[in-house]
Amino acid sequence: MFKLITHNRNKYLEMKKIIPSLEMLDMEYPEIQADTIEEVIDFALDHLGERIEGDFIIDDSGLFIHELNDFPGVYSAYIFKTLGNEGILKLLEGVDRRDATFKTVIGLRYKGENFKFIGLCHGKISKEARGKYGFGYDPIFIPERYSRTFAEMSTEEKNKVSHRGKAIRKLEAFLKRIGEI
Numbered sequence: 001m002f003k004l005i006t007h008n009r010n011k012y013l014e015m016k017k018i019i020p021s022l023e024m025l026d027m028e029y030p031e032i033q034a035d036t037i038e039e040v041i042d043f044a045l046d047h048l049g050e051r052i053e054g055d056f057i058i059d060d061s062g063l064f065i066h067e068l069n070d071f072p073g074v075y076s077a078y079i080f081k082t083l084g085n086e087g088i089l090k091l092l093e094g095v096d097r098r099d100a101t102f103k104t105v106i107g108l109r110y111k112g113e114n115f116k117f118i119g120l121c122h123g124k125i126s127k128e129a130r131g132k133y134g135f136g137y138d139p140i141f142i143p144e145r146y147s148r149t150f151a152e153m154s155t156e157e158k159n160k161v162s163h164r165g166k167a168i169r170k171l172e173a174f175l176k177r178i179g180e181i
Ligand code: ITT
Pocket: 005, 006, 007, 008, 011, 059, 060, 061, 062, 063, 076, 077, 078, 080, 081, 134, 135, 136, 137, 138, 150, 162, 164
């Protein structure tokens, strides 16, 4: 039985669609200021690994907007809280190059060892916020080959192409290979 440690219930619900036996543990852990999501995950896995019994999973994600030199990137949570989607749309007002990449790194602590599973989704920032599903930056992100935002898709549809969907399927394959699910 694996547990995802997060405050974000939406992340959990996306993952549970792919790994139904997953449980959620709402618990605080330190997210260090670092240049990459991978470093944030490694630090948090070690920190939590010293404090928690058994195996667990964490997820750290970010939105990288190419025209803004990959901002907000590792600052995505803070920027979402402070500027929000409207703030991002303002920063891109009049900008034609709207390419962006969502990235998820899932960290797994298994028998005292750290593993990472990475998923990327390329797309564009929309001109306006659209849709009522999902969370966070979903209303302003249009994945490649689609015209709808993530917030205009069901969880199943988002999972098919999303950064998190890809990372979870890698985790799922690993857990199956070692006979844990
Ligand atoms: P944790 O407790 O798991 O850390 P969080 O919501 O703080 O939850 P992150 O730091 O991974 O999660 O996320 C950074 C920001 O990016 C945050 O504002 C999220 O809402 C947003 N985000 C993450 N994944 C997303 C997704 O799939 N779609 C839209 N926004 C997302």
